Amino acid sequence: TQLLEQSPQFLSIQEGENLTVYCNSSSVFSSLQWYRQEPGEGPVLLVTVVTGGEVKKLKRLTFQFGDARKDSSLHITAAQPGDTGLYLCAGALGNNNDMRFGAGTRLTVKP
Amino acid sequence: NAGVMQNPRHLVRRRGQEARLRCSPMKGHSHVYWYRQLPEEGLKFMVYLQKENIIDESGMPKERFSAEFPKEGPSILRIQQVVRGDSAAYFCASSPYNGGYSPLHFGNGTRLTVT
Numbered sequence: 627t628q629l630l631e632q633s634p635q636f637l638s639i640q641e642g643e644n645l646t647v648y649c650n651s652s653s654v655f656s657s658l659q660w661y662r663q664e665p666g667e668g669p670v671l672l673v674t675v676v677t678g679g680e681v682k683k684l685k686r687l688t689f690q691f692g693d694a695r696k697d698s699s700l701h702i703t704a705a706q707p708g709d710t711g712l713y714l715c716a717g718a719l720g721n722n723n724d725m726r727f728g729a730g731t732r733l734t735v736k737p
Numbered sequence: 738n739a740g741v742m743q744n745p746r747h748l749v750r751r752r753g754q755e756a757r758l759r760c761s762p763m764k765g766h767s768h769v770y771w772y773r774q775l776p777e778e779g780l781k782f783m784v785y786l787q788k789e790n791i792i793d794e795s796g797m798p799k800e801r802f803s804a805e806f807p808k809e810g811p812s813i814l815r816i817q818q819v820v821r822g823d824s825a826a827y828f829c830a831s832s833p834y835n836g837g838y839s840p841l842h843f844g845n846g847t848r849l850t851v852t
Contacts, residue, residue: 632779656838657838659840659841661841661843666845667845667846668741668828668830668843668844668845668846669780669828669841669843670843671840671841671842674838674840676838712779714779714780716780716841718838722792722834723768723832723834723838723839724785724792724793725770725782725785725830725841726782727772727779727780727781727782728779729778729779730778730779732777
């Protein structure tokens with residue numbers, strides 16, 4: 627059983643479309659991070675959210691942390707082929723930065 | 738500032754041999770994490786270490802697997818008597834954690850193939 631459930635598992639869309647991916651859990655996290663991973667490389671941090679209800683924007687990416695700090699979403703506006711990759715959410719257990727990852731959403735944006 | 742360095746990048750071992758995976762954290766980072774990834778899957782937690790101390794090893798099999806992060810030198814993930822099921826990409830991450838939360842900085846992984 628995954629501590630963090632990500633959905634959808636796979637997503638294939640056309641360039642220019644909008645999309646939202648989700649990260650859900652029954653556990654409360656002290657912080658939650660989103661990473662993107664490309665083939666053959668390690669994940670790279672996109673954002674950290676800490677406060678319940680927090681919304682952060684990174685160009686065309688909007689991240690939201692649920693009020694109860696159990697879930698998060700990532701919305702991409704006008705997706706581009708360069709957004710293709712594996713999007714992973716990770717939550718910190720307790721207060722010692724013990725990080726757990728979801729299984730990821732594999733996004734493909736077709737030109 | 739050099740990133741997290743993992744070596745080797747690729748490692749091939751025959752069944753029964755030992756695999757040693759090395760991870761040099763970013764300068765100034767005192768915490769190291771090891772994760773395992775199978776193709777088309779996410780990162781599965783294995784172990785979380787601070788220098789000379791294991792913080793959480795709940796994701797690491799009790800037999801054949803061990804990890805250390807000595808005062809000097811890289812962190813080592815050691816797999817004894819490897820089996821085909823150990824074939825995977827193993828990622829190391831480091832953080833400067835000093836209370837609160839800190840992002841993880843990942844290396845590019847070691848791809849272990851057991852033949």
